[in-house]
Amino acid sequence: MIIVGKDVLELLSSAMYVDPLTIYREYVQNAADAIDDARAAGVLAREAPGKVDITIDSGKRLIGIRDNGAGIPIAQATGRLLAIGASTKRGTRARGFRGVGRLAGLAYGRNLTFRTRAAGDKGVLELRWDCQRLKAALRDVRLSDDIGSVIQRVVTISHLDGDGWPTSFFEVELSDVIRTKRDALLSPSIVADYLSQIAPVPFDATFSWGREIEAHLAPVRLGNLEIRLEPNGVPLARPITDAFKVSDTLTDTLGELELLTLTDLDGGVAGLGWLLHHSYLGSITVRSQIGGIRARVGNVQVGSENLLEEIFPETRFNSWAVGEVHVLDPRILPNARRDNFEQNVHYSNLTAQLEPLARQIARRARAASIARNNVRRAELAAAALADAAGHRVTKGTNRDYPSTSEFRVDDAPTVSFASERAADATAQISEEAKLSLPQKQLVRRLRSVALQSGLSKDELKDVYAHLRDVS
Structure with a gap:
């Protein structure tokens, strides 16, 4: 019995x-x-x-x-x-x-x-x-x-x-x-x-x-x-919109759609999905409700936004991503709690195809981070030169896209270098900006370069204009 x-x-x-x-x-x-x-x-x-x-x-x-x-x-x-x-x-x-x-x-x-x-x-x-x-x-x-x-x-x-x-x-x-x-x-x-x-x-x-x-x-x-x-009766919609909050002070915009088709072990379709690329300014706050590559079956999410974080070379990059995978292979099943999938060869096949995409996102995130660091170095160089030469340089930054920051001088700079000395000084300053130095040390070295160059006001304007090209 x-x-x-x-x-x-x-x-x-x-x-x-x-x-x-x-x-x-x-x-x-x-x-x-x-x-x-x-x-x-x-x-x-x-x-x-x-x-x-x-x-x-x-x-x-x-x-x-x-x-x-x-x-x-x-x-x-x-x-x-x-x-x-x-x-x-x-x-x-x-x-x-x-x-x-x-x-x-x-x-x-x-x-x-x-x-x-x-x-x-x-x-x-x-x-x-x-x-x-x-x-x-x-x-x-x-x-x-x-x-x-x-x-x-x-x-x-x-x-x-x-x-x-x-x-x-x-x-x-x-x-x-x-x-x-x-x-x-x-x-x-x-x-x-x-x-x-x-x-x-x-x-x-x-x-x-x-x-x-x-x-x-x-x-x-x-x-x-x-x-x-x-009682308000407004139909619910997915939280994803063209613009989103990266943090409380930073906003970004989605800009490039990548559609995904993942194959099963028999050559059929295991899943369909999409990624939306953006400026990769940082980890997306959970308050935006869109971060992470998410998995869905029957258009119902399985697990949390962190379910697929292990496909990334570093799990932290999952929170930089925006995307979804809709599982179609009937052999890939949510577990009883629906907080993960039953682990089998078919699920492993699916995640194996996602790993190269995750590495691509990680590379984009790192490249964007390097670009932002270069902009910050250029800003630091401009500030040091302005301090050394006694001229005022104003900085205009697009908060949504720090990588497109630009520098403005009081008077419009010339299009080409006024002298070889200005070109040489710019090259030397660019090299200084690339160095991995503490900020205070970098400022001192840049000030020294500016003072030793003996540049005229017009020449300094040329240097300012070309600092945006530091890379």
Whole structure:
């Protein structure tokens, strides 16, 4: 006789989903699959938006998530909703297939309620888990119930009149939501930031490369759900835009799109993706919500922005990158927590193809850093010469692109060198600027060069004009 103990429920709920926000990912992922099913069955027109409405009531400590997907026929709903690890979606292209994601909310409220209806059903089925009784049963060491006995005690099933309900839908309701760090589950801004990165929502309409990327990703089930968080009801969009914050004081702009096609071991397509290059001014702040090469399956993000950092020669360069990989090879599967992939030869093949791209990004980042250092050396040289000659030099810097900094003199400099002495002085100063010297020492040496040169005012202007070419 085989007995499955009650502790399995704890393993599949509170122990499985450590980050509370993942409950939103699980329920939105299931909603995306239900909407795909509705389109395939003709219940939802292909041009009609797949909708997910999320209600967050912090006063009542209530969360509601409803989709306009196919729903579950009432005749099948009880069996399917109480089946654990026996999803009917296994072996299909569905995003979720293990049959445990719906349990995610058990650890975070007093009651977890599911309501559903499929086309043709007259009423609505409601299935409610008493999470408090479930936790008590799991803690009670005197009871050695099997999992089925516990479920029978904590689950109630009701049939509701169909009036006032959509003709097909699925709804999740979590009541008396527990307090977590920052009360994140009931913070609309935190939830919106999370879902805009994780969920299958469209690019922002202002994003210049959105259509080109989506055309490249045509084989991917993008979903592009219309997810609204009440009460403001603005549909969520991906956070990537043409301009982004590198840090609190520095802004950059995306400028070069690179489309990726990764092959599987049989010569087919293992994944599609894209990279967007920019000025590589530094590590992109997490507040921009776009840094890192991210992995997605069914347009739902797997893991965090750091999942693929190991493909880089130095992991820090992952946070300089902007890009995504959409996995299509069915042999590359997210693990049960969806915080990584199952490790196998097919996943290794995918990451092996990404490593040269990561090295290319690292080279770009290092080259940009060298260029910025050269500009700083040129600025230092200009300041030293100005101090030595008693002339004022003003510096105009494009904060978005430090590598294009330029120097302006009080009077416009001549186009060509006024004398060989100016050319020689510029060459000598350029060499000094290349030296790896502490700043104070470099300033002293440059001042000495300027004083010893005996340059006229016009000659000094020529030197200033050519300092921008120091490399």
